[in-house]
Amino acid sequence: MYELIIIGGGPAGIAAGVYAARKKINALLVAKDFGGQSVTSADIQNWIGAKSVSGFELAKMLEEHLKHQEGIEVKEGVLVSKIEKIPAGFAVYAENGEAIEAKTILLAMGSRPKKLNIPGEEKYSGKGVFYCATCDAPLMKNKAVAVIGGGNSGFEAARDLLPYAEKIYILEYLEECKADAVTCTVVRAAGKEEEITSAAVKEIFGDAFVKGLKYEDRKTGETKELAVGGVFVEIGFTPNSESVKNLVELDKWGHVKVDHKTQKTSLEGAWAAGDLTDVLYKQNNIAAGDAIKAVLNIHDYLRK
Amino acid sequence: MVKIYSTTQCVYCQMAKEYFKSKNIAFEEYNVEQDERAAAEMVEKSQQMGVPVIDINGQIIIGFDKESINKALKDLA
Numbered sequence: 001m002y003e004l005i006i007i008g009g010g011p012a013g014i015a016a017g018v019y020a021a022r023k024k025i026n027a028l029l030v031a032k033d034f035g036g037q038s039v040t041s042a043d044i045q046n047w048i049g050a051k052s053v054s055g056f057e058l059a060k061m062l063e064e065h066l067k068h069q070e071g072i073e074v075k076e077g078v079l080v081s082k083i084e085k086i087p088a089g090f091a092v093y094a095e096n097g098e099a100i101e102a103k104t105i106l107l108a109m110g111s112r113p114k115k116l117n118i119p120g121e122e123k124y125s126g127k128g129v130f131y132c133a134t135c136d137a138p139l140m141k142n143k144a145v146a147v148i149g150g151g152n153s154g155f156e157a158a159r160d161l162l163p164y165a166e167k168i169y170i171l172e173y174l175e176e177c178k179a180d181a182v183t184c185t186v187v188r189a190a191g192k193e194e195e196i197t198s199a200a201v202k203e204i205f206g207d208a209f210v211k212g213l214k215y216e217d218r219k220t221g222e223t224k225e226l227a228v229g230g231v232f233v234e235i236g237f238t239p240n241s242e243s244v245k246n247l248v249e250l251d252k253w254g255h256v257k258v259d260h261k262t263q264k265t266s267l268e269g270a271w272a273a274g275d276l277t278d279v280l281y282k283q284n285n286i287a288a289g290d291a292i293k294a295v296l297n298i299h300d301y302l303r304k
Numbered sequence: 305m306v307k308i309y310s311t312t313q314c315v316y317c318q319m320a321k322e323y324f325k326s327k328n329i330a331f332e333e334y335n336v337e338q339d340e341r342a343a344a345e346m347v348e349k350s351q352q353m354g355v356p357v358i359d360i361n362g363q364i365i366i367g368f369d370k371e372s373i374n375k376a377l378k379d380l381a
Contacts, residue, residue, distance in 0.1 A: 209353065
């Protein structure tokens, strides 16, 4: 039985792994992959210590730093499906049904992109509906595309599309786009975008590939259509807390509630860090810091 | 024969290429951003537009799906 199982391979999980190893806690880190949500980012400029680093490079650095430590076991390529409380601690279940036990757990599963949950979204995923502009923008050469979401994610996706798309519609649910001024300026200067606010996207349609979408003008109630060959969904992120929803207290958005002094969850023996939690600011640097706080607190708990 | 259809910025494409290199597997790369013929071929083979698309002796894998890649490589051996 392990003293600690860390679940997640992003900055929070990795920071926890490095510290747990160095504190000689008998720990296991279980992750589907390494790097976290920013792995697809072409250029990260705010990871402290690096003027500029790609998400991919950061993921490699994190993985190498973790694997360089002695004494921590790493199970890669494994997705945790369920976590249960047992008398001695916790049972962590992998997708294949295998269970691993530990005295304490640190939840660092992060978040995933929110979906629209509208007709056509699933059907056209990869066939015109995309969630990663850096990956898929190049395939939009000379096409009209729609970016759903007028926040930073949306405007950054629009910016990534500028070299390729012929026309970019940005559809925002609320009355105004909330992206940072810096990004808005860059996107607007190119002259090929059109912002449609108070828009609720209702359906994505096409033949073998996406041909267009239908949206409701929330002010007038009218349904309108846009002919587009690509739809980039950038409406925010939702925490990966399904495996613990009956284990620890969540807030109304599904984030794991934590004591921000110790990173303890509502359940004794379970800590959490990173975007999975109800932390106010979701940042790689903060995720790492909070995970370290959690491990030091876990160390105190185990050694008392 | 292993073929990979990729774009310049795509992280999962880079991961796939590095994975092949780490296993000493030779592959042919087609940048669908620059090569329109390859782009059309990729869409035809995979019936979708996302990258990477990996063709291992006719078996088409979409995305950096290690499990499917390993399985296809075993069949190749």
